[in-house]
Amino acid sequence: MARFERPTTIRFSHCDPAGIVFFPQYFVLFNGLVEDWVNEGLGLDYAALLGPRRVGLPTVQIETEFRAISRHGDAVTLGLELLRIGRSSFTLQLDCRAGAQLRVLTRQTLVSTDLDTHRAQALPSDLLAAMNQFQNGADHA
Numbered sequence: 001m002a003r004f005e006r007p008t009t010i011r012f013s014h015c016d017p018a019g020i021v022f023f024p025q026y027f028v029l030f031n032g033l034v035e036d037w038v039n040e041g042l043g044l045d046y047a048a049l050l051g052p053r054r055v056g057l058p059t060v061q062i063e064t065e066f067r068a069i070s071r072h073g074d075a076v077t078l079g080l081e082l083l084r085i086g087r088s089s090f091t092l093q094l095d096c097r098a099g100a101q102l103r104v105l106t107r108q109t110l111v112s113t114d115l116d117t118h119r120a121q122a123l124p125s126d127l128l129a130a131m132n133q134f135q136n137g138a139d140h141a
């Protein structure tokens with residue numbers, strides 16, 4: 001399965017007073033990964049999609065396993081795989097690893113919406129084409 005990855009560093013701002021990642025921060029990190037994937041993995045402009053094009057990509061379902069802690073200063077890799085493409089929705093698998101150690105695993109469904117009406121709409125044709133191409137392509141490390 002095609003995979004998009006980005007290395008990142010766990011920062012002070014991700015951590016609680018115990019010096020480990022506060023769990024919602026993983027969702028912020030993963031949302032950044034989705035932005036990078038749209039921009040760099042799919043070759044589209046995420047800001048233009050949400051801004052002038054008024055296409056939202058809200059999350060409707062998310063399930064996460066936290067397997068191991070991350071600490072301030074850790075070098076980790078965030079990874080994304082595209083599991084499913086629907087009419088207006090798609091499902092991603094997102095993970096955070098340190099070397100071979102899996103720390104967090106998420107399955108997340110996003111829906112294309114019209115940001116004026118906030119109703120679901122079919123995936124825009126360029127997003128759909130780029131996702132199909134990604135699914136059939138090589139890794140984007």
Ligand SMILES: CC(C)(COP(=O)(O)OP(=O)(O)OC[C@H]1O[C@@H](n2cnc3c(N)ncnc32)[C@H](O)[C@@H]1OP(=O)(O)O)[C@@H](O)C(=O)NCCC(=O)NCCSC(=O)c1ccc(O)cc1
Pocket residue numbers: 050055056057058059060061085086087088089090109111113118119120
């Ligand atoms: C997105 C919605 C308008 C969709 O409304 P629905 O009435 O469910 O529409 P539909 O029944 O037509 O379903 C649309 C699709 O979603 C799928 N769907 C809907 N609910 C679910 C759930 N719970 N699980 C899986 N799939 C779902 C459904 O199967 C349809 O899939 P397709 O067959 O591929 O079309 C509505 O569910 C909603 O407004 N939900 C709240 C979303 C929200 O507030 N999310 C959290 C914050 S938003 C956010 O963080 C964000 C980040 C980035 C952005 O760009 C925008 C927003």
